[in-house]
Amino acid sequence: MKKSYASWIVAALIVAVDAFLCVKNPQDLDRLLINAILALSAFATLHARLLSLASAGFAAIGAYASAILAIKLGLPIWLSIPAAVLACGIVALIIGLPVLKLNDVYLAICTLGFGEIVRVSIILLPSLTGGSTGANLSTGFAYEAMKQTRTWELALALLALCYLFWATSRSKTGRALRAIRENPDAAATMGINVVVYKNGAFLASALIAGLAGAFYAHSVGSLDAGDFKFSRAVDILSYAVLGGSGAWFGPILGAGLLTALPILLRDGLRFLKDFSQLPNIVNGLALMLAIIFMPGGLAALFARRSSRASEARGEASTPGDGIEDAEEERVSGPMLAVEGLSRSFGGVAALCDVSFAIERGQVIGLIGPNGAGKTTLINTVSGIFPPSSGKIKWEGREIQGRAAHRIASGGIARSYQNIQLFGEMSVLENIVVGHHSRIHTSLAGSWLRLRSEKREERAARAEAMALIERLGLGDLADQEASKLSYGDQRRVEIARALALRPRLLLLDEPAAGMNEIETAALGDFILELKERGYTILVVEHHMDLIMKICDEIVVLNFGSKIAQGAPEEVSRNEAVLEAYLGRE
Amino acid sequence: MDLSLFANPVFLVQNLVDGLSRGALYGVYAMGFTLIFGVLDILNLAHAATFMWCAFAGYLVMAVGGLPLPAGLAAAMLAGALIALLLELLAFRPLRREGADKLSSMISSIGASLILVSLAEAAFGAQTRRFPNSVLDPKPFYIGGFSGVRISRAQILILAASVVLMVGLGLFIRRTKMGKAIRAVAASQKAARLLGIDVNGVIVVTFLVAGALAGAAGILVALLTNNIVPGMGNQIELRGLAVVILGGMGNIEGAVVGGFVLGLVETFTIAYAPGGSDIKDAIAFLILFIILLVKPNGIMGRGKADRA
Incomplete structure (x- = not known):
């Protein structure tokens, strides 16, 4: 070197x-x-x-x-x-x-x-x-x-x-x-x-x-x-x-x-x-x-320290693909309920009185023209900023305005429309970050180089590695995240969100920048996650994907909900066609 | 505390005059500082060093060169514009090209500031420079006899010049085409570029204006205190930061109001509070910290879109 x-x-x-x-x-x-x-x-x-x-x-x-x-x-x-x-x-x-x-x-x-x-x-x-x-x-x-x-x-x-x-x-x-x-x-x-x-x-x-x-x-x-x-x-x-x-x-x-x-x-x-x-x-x-x-x-x-992906590969002793089956729901009623949610930026209403609920195990599509408020909705639910008014109920409890890190450790993970990876960290390390709240060794413990830390770190790396391989990124584990192709970076984002072991996954345009084959594979993967008990809210512009994977679709336009229902229903809805195609 | 001070109207008016002229200086200094923050979102921590060099430039032209006051003012503002231009070209623009973060620009300006101050120390030494009386007659005017309110020629000059600069900057930003371009760049460099605005050109103009304001503040402070040293930037730097926070980061009207507020609070604390002159240096920091605690966007804070 x-x-x-x-x-x-x-x-x-x-x-x-x-x-x-x-x-x-x-x-x-x-x-x-x-x-x-x-x-x-x-x-x-x-x-x-x-x-x-x-x-x-x-x-x-x-x-x-x-x-x-x-x-x-x-x-x-x-x-x-x-x-x-x-x-x-x-x-x-x-x-x-x-x-x-x-x-x-x-x-x-x-x-x-x-x-x-x-x-x-x-x-x-x-x-x-x-x-x-x-x-x-x-x-x-x-x-x-x-x-x-x-x-x-x-x-x-x-x-x-x-x-x-x-x-x-x-x-x-x-x-x-x-x-x-x-x-x-x-x-x-x-x-x-x-x-x-x-x-x-x-x-x-x-x-x-x-x-x-x-x-x-x-x-x-x-x-x-x-x-x-x-x-x-x-x-x-x-x-x-x-x-x-x-x-x-x-x-x-x-x-x-x-x-x-x-x-x-x-x-x-x-x-x-x-x-x-x-x-x-x-x-x-x-x-x-x-x-x-x-x-x-x-x-x-100096050369960057290796993230020891090969070592982690060898350590993947537990059979499995790094994806945990989602945990059982703790309370009855809808998993996530958004009630009268509004958010404005300096007088511009990005979200206006939006209400809907997500039941456990559902895949919900959130669609709408550009600027409809889809990302704003995800940002308020994930705690990037609080709503101006309205309630967000997570498993029965109100969480609006709670800090993002608490919402994340409460079981809601997300990906970003414009990729937000830790660019200079390796793919493996990006995903191990998702294990943050599950590694319990304190800082003092790390200073004493306790055995438990070594064990926890090794387990986290092995699990992350299995997840990476499941998503077909195995060869890239040691690469710097920012060096990956656009589609691969999207997959790393999804893997990182899964590493939190969330019960609800918010995916913001996960297929943007992917080709048709990649998009189809992503669709299959989302359906597999659904099989394994995950609840998913997905924002997408690829209508084929939305039609294929969603149980229900919510349509936003200018910050307001204009339709909600099963995919076929929504695709025939007058208001939706108007919002997308304009009045004819 | 001497309670009779409160019953003395002459003393009160005297402090108002002193406080307003002090505040006007803070306002002029802070306008340039906040302008750069409003447009570029970076703290130019070399603003105080620019201010100090301009005081020396004015001193050299008037005390050494023997030129009259208007020439000194012009020289100081010109020097400020030039130094600010150099800062933009050497310290800020290279980092904008690299797409580095805001922290880098601040660090770069800190380095530039240290260099500027050290060069001044090397060139002028630690000894204090003073203007000869021929530059500005030090004899004050008295309103209401010798026991009345005292106002110096420097204070009159400061109040007049600061009003001209404040109104002038306001008109420039609001009414001119360049002002509109500056506001566009402040709102979004990307959008401004797409609209065909020469973003780098606009930023250069912003620096020239901000530097000229630092220059005006420098020479006016020098005339008021008649005490020109390489370390003179230290005293205004913290106050400038407090004023900018008080008025809301990037808010020019806020900087003017904040300047007057700090000038008056300082002057009245010195005059009325026991031990006031000992704590005067701490007032700016206290205001700064309290504003950050209770109202971090400043008393006139606004969103980024309609700033500057």
């Missing part, structure tokens, strides 16, 4: 240069280790597609909190550092819980403001922090009293963090984060609680930044509000962006390169010797160049 060959050379070069610099000047090693920890803090958020500029702010809180506790209260650092990290966690929850429910842009804004407020607060509390006068030793931040951490302690902390990141990336949590990174909406409809994971990522980032800050305080021995200004937040971000937010080791390489580069430039080029803005300019350029020319960062140079 040529690709991974080059990547190892790059990594080795970075390590060699850093080693050389640290031998020359041992103080640089502490700085390097702290920067690497900070890089992991930025990675934690960026990996979940969150732009947080709070790392410097949290580092400041960690640094000052630990220093104040150690010096003013005389706590030993093994108490002051955890206490400081805890403080960062509390602040992160206060900021994250409200803000991460909103659009991601708001996190960038809020964290930018947060960093500034932390810095201003430090300046405004001189009795505690020494204020803005820099390394104000007179208030008790005495060098000798402060300087307590040893380099090997920093190295140990970094190694421990690396282990945790590695173990997390292989766990259910890591997979959920990758899914959110690729497509948050699709992740939610796979039963992943996106807000919780985003908060978790932000919390982890804050804790790690706080730890790095506390280490910085006890390693450098003096603190200055200027150490944590906005440009520091940008430095930290640039490590993670240059290193790449796809894999945890990338940011560490990024930190190694960007810590060494200014030193090398200054040593190498005489005229840059007194150019104190050099590191900032290098970091700013690194940010821009990396994001424009190398969006995957250094980590992308």
